[in-house]
Amino acid sequence: MFEYLLAGFANVFQPINLLLTIFGTVVGVMIGCLPGLSGSMGIILLLPLTYTLEKSAALVMLCGIFCGSMFGGSVSAILLRTPGTPSATATLLDGYPLAQQGKAGKAIGVAAVGSFVGGIVSTICLIFISPQLAKVALKFHSADYFTLALFGISIMASSAGKNVVKGLIAGACGLLISMVGTDPLVGAARFNFGSTKMMIGFPQLAVLIGVFAISEVFTQVQGGKNVVEVKDQAVTDIFPTFKEIRGFLLAAVVGALIGVFIGIVPGTGGAIAVFLAYNVAQKISRQPEKFGHGSFEGIAAPEASNNGTTGGALIPMLCLGIPGDTITSVMLGALTLIGVTPGPQLFTNSADIVYAIFAGMIVIQFIMLGFGIVFTRIAPKVLKVPVKYLMPIIMVLCIVGAFCLANQVYHVAVAIAFGFIGYFMKKFGFPGAPLVLGVILGPIAEKNLDRALQLSRNDWTIFFRRPIALTFIILSVAMIAWTIFSNLRKEKKA
Amino acid sequence: MKKKKPFSELVIGIACMALGVVVFVAAGNLQQVKLGIGPSGFPKFIAVVLALLGLAQTATALIAGVEAPKFDVDKRAASLFAAAVAMSVAYVMLVTQIGFIILTPLLLLGMMYLFGERNIVKMLIIAIVTTACIWLLFTKVFLIFLPVGRIFA
The missing domain is CATH 1.10.287 (Helix Hairpins)
Incomplete structure (x- = not known):
């Protein structure tokens, strides 16, 4: 393993690859910092660049965006009381009070160190857990894969919004969308309305660009905030002292471990992990009364946990081809685009790529820490970039990104159509992530359902006789039931 | 209740x-x-x-229980959204005819207008510079050819 890891470092430290890693991380931090833009949009915007790059370099760059955006979200949470990404929501609870006390620099410094701790812990877990999980996944039967795909969609649906039914409807619609075009079993035309163009179906990445990025442009054109109000305050005294770090290190490590665990569970993500980490950190703190009034532990724990989810979310994506959260579902699409098939075989067939990602993840944490400290000084200026210029440029980049998928205007049309659909989904409270996951996992689910039934001679009990498949079914049902139950309880309380 | x-x-x-x-x-x-x-x-x-x-x-x-159907639409927001969608659809329909280089600055200008920018000089500079940068980056660096349109073909 260590030889592979060393080879991974050698790959990442090649000048051009290192430059791309730095570029990805810097873009991630800046995108994460801007409210309304997320890591998934960052990856979408850089998709056209990935075609021209070597596979491992492209993937490490995308990981840089992923990790960078997790930290970046904290900057606006601290300075503006507006989290740049949903994963930074808990950071503002203590970050903003610190900013009000004139300690914005220190708060961002603590967030950077917390993110670094979270990233390193999650990468260590990624390095040690994923090869073992890949070994287990090699023994998966097609029935297990089918139920795993359904598990991924159902768990994302139940965690993505208040209304589980709407989440599940979005997931089912995603599966239906994936069926348009040519069926993957016998190659017959299906739901293409006689159009030859639609024989290729709705390309996953075009759908993704539409639902996650173009829909945001359509939403913001209706009069979001045009200029973000940033109070001009001196951002100084950034890096925490050794004594301060010792004070919040335990909270950061605990937060990181919570993040890794939450990240591994498909369909979850940083937004869930941060509050859990915040609560636990408060319980184990020697000064719980400081939480909510500018506690360093209250910043370090959620920041470590949202960066902890990065390595955690990569584990199911790399080993099983099931994304751990929204950003990894975008990354999964990008993987397919550059010709990498995630799954247990990736560890045997393309170990060089896997270990380059592992090494890259470690390097990214150091870049993020270093750039985070530098960025803190210029962050107030970056936050002033007006939406009225940013959004039109994003729109053009989305169009170009969709066009580059296959040099076809059809892909742009699909992206815009799904931008339109995504806008209405938001308006009526449908989460976008289950839809996209349905589109990605649809072909996997269909092929494995067919194979499982062929092997069992059309015996549907195969899904209940195999322990792994049964476990996924039980977990899916339990997760949905739990979410419905807890929503009902909340409604009753209200 | x-x-x-x-x-x-x-x-x-x-x-x-x-x-x-x-x-x-x-x-x-x-x-x-x-x-x-x-x-x-x-x-x-x-x-x-x-x-x-x-x-x-x-x-x-x-x-x-369901509320009675409401049709109170924010007309300004709806028209901004409709205009943004219409511009995007028009772009898709015309880009192979007119080409990326001409149509993209027009889309940018239109979008910036919808987002509330009224300074025409700033709008023109951003539209032209952005289009030129994207065109050069994709065609010269990434070697990905964007639609040139029938005028330049």
């Missing part, structure tokens, strides 16, 4: 059931196989799931 649900919640539920039925019927015309699911099996399975989810959505809305 329980809070009533918006009328749209009921419509969504009924629409899902209808979509489920339509997909199930349409899947019946696809090739059937004896072993495995064939091209029709998975759509039928998901259609049933969707119809059941639609039923659950409808039942939830009816149990909670």
Whole structure:
């Protein structure tokens, strides 16, 4: 393993690859910092660049965006009381009070160190857990894969919004969308309305660009905030002292471990992990009364946990081809685009790529820490970039990104159509992530359902006789039931 | 007292059931196989799931009670959205004819206008510089050819 890891470092430290890693991380931090833009949009915007790059370099760059955006979200949470990404929501609870006390620099410094701790812990877990999980996944039967795909969609649906039914409807619609075009079993035309163009179906990445990025442009054109109000305050005294770090290190490590665990569970993500980490950190703190009034532990724990989810979310994506959260579902699409098939075989067939990602993840944490400290000084200026210029440029980049998928205007049309659909989904409270996951996992689910039934001679009990498949079914049902139950309880309380 | 649900919640539920039925019927015309699911099996399975989810959505809305349908639309917001969609659709329809280089600055200008920018000089500079940068980056660095249009072809 260590030889592979060393080879991974050698790959990442090649000048051009290192430059791309730095570029990805810097873009991630800046995108994460801007409210309304997320890591998934960052990856979408850089998709056209990935075609021209070597596979491992492209993937490490995308990981840089992923990790960078997790930290970046904290900057606006601290300075503006507006989290740049949903994963930074808990950071503002203590970050903003610190900013009000004139300690914005220190708060961002603590967030950077917390993110670094979270990233390193999650990468260590990624390095040690994923090869073992890949070994287990090699023994998966097609029935297990089918139920795993359904598990991924159902768990994302139940965690993505208040209304589980709407989440599940979005997931089912995603599966239906994936069926348009040519069926993957016998190659017959299906739901293409006689159009030859639609024989290729709705390309996953075009759908993704539409639902996650173009829909945001359509939403913001209706009069979001045009200029973000940033109070001009001196951002100084950034890096925490050794004594301060010792004070919040335990909270950061605990937060990181919570993040890794939450990240591994498909369909979850940083937004869930941060509050859990915040609560636990408060319980184990020697000064719980400081939480909510500018506690360093209250910043370090959620920041470590949202960066902890990065390595955690990569584990199911790399080993099983099931994304751990929204950003990894975008990354999964990008993987397919550059010709990498995630799954247990990736560890045997393309170990060089896997270990380059592992090494890259470690390097990214150091870049993020270093750039985070530098960025803190210029962050107030970056936050002033007006939406009225940013959004039109994003729109053009989305169009170009969709066009580059296959040099076809059809892909742009699909992206815009799904931008339109995504806008209405938001308006009526449908989460976008289950839809996209349905589109990605649809072909996997269909092929494995067919194979499982062929092997069992059309015996549907195969899904209940195999322990792994049964476990996924039980977990899916339990997760949905739990979410419905807890929503009902909340409604009753209200 | 329980809070009533918006009328749209009921419509969504009924629409899902209808979509489920339509997909199930349409899947019946696809090739059937004896072993495995064939091209029709998975759509039928998901259609049933969707119809059941639609039923659950409808039942939830009816149990909670639905408000009377409202048609109070923010006209300004709706027209901005409609204009943005129309510009995007026009772009898709015209880009192969007119080309990226001419159409993209126009789209940028239009979008910036919708986002509230009125300084024409700033708008022109941003539109032209952005288009030029993207064009050069993609065609010269990434070697990906963007639509040139019939005028330049």
